[in-house]
Amino acid sequence: MTVATMCAVVLHSxxxxxxLVVLVALDGPFPPLPSETVLMTAYATAFASGNLLMVGELAVSALLGCLLGDLLVHTLxxxxxxxxxxxxxxxxxxSWVSATMLARPVVALVAARFMPSGRLLSTAIAGRVGVPVRRxxxxxxxxxxxxxxxxxxxGLLLGPVVGNDPLVGLAVGAGMAVVTASAFGLACRVRLARRAAVARAGTPVGQRDPAAV
Incomplete structure (x- = not known):
């Protein structure tokens, strides 16, 4: 059995x-797990084959896995x-997530979710600062x-690319996951840097931290 055949069997299993529930849940405390790549490729395969029932099952699995993993990291x-x-x-x-979490936990969790390791960071901080489960x-x-x-x-956009070759989908999916996570992370860091620069510019000279001068 070739690697492509094995991937096809798994993606149609x-x-x-x-x-995927288990993989996405474990991706919470262990971000290196390739849950994004597998889920994206599974969606692409389902769309390519016109299996809308599988698309719905994958959506439920992703949501359930995310919630279970988030609750696990929140507890940890x-x-x-x-x-x-x-x-x-x-x-x-x-620092930004910690400052935002208690007042606006939804904003903090959503903003961090698309950053590299942001899911682990935000859910762990939520547990650390004592955000109750109901919030x-x-x-x-x-x-x-x-x-x-x-x-x-x-996955919908990848569907025509995957076709009958799941290895292509895995490769493209992995590349998209890395690129998009890096883009979101860079955008967030640039925004934080701008906020810090504005805050420093608006602080009276006499009140600035001598170490920052």
């Missing part, structure tokens, strides 16, 4: 939606010292739905 954020140290090293993005879940559902819609749209 009736167990794929359940496997309350107690895991290793995770707290990782958050502390995340720099200005973590956390709406933000998780909103960010997960937007992310899932983006994955579905990308």
């Amino acid at each position: 009736p167990w794929l939606p359940l496997a 954020g309350r107690s895991s010292t290793r995770l707290v140290r990782r958050v502390d090293r995340a720099g200005p993005v973590a 956390f879940v709406p933000g998780s559902v909103t960010s997960s739905t937007l992310w899932g819609t983006y994955m579905m749209t990308a």
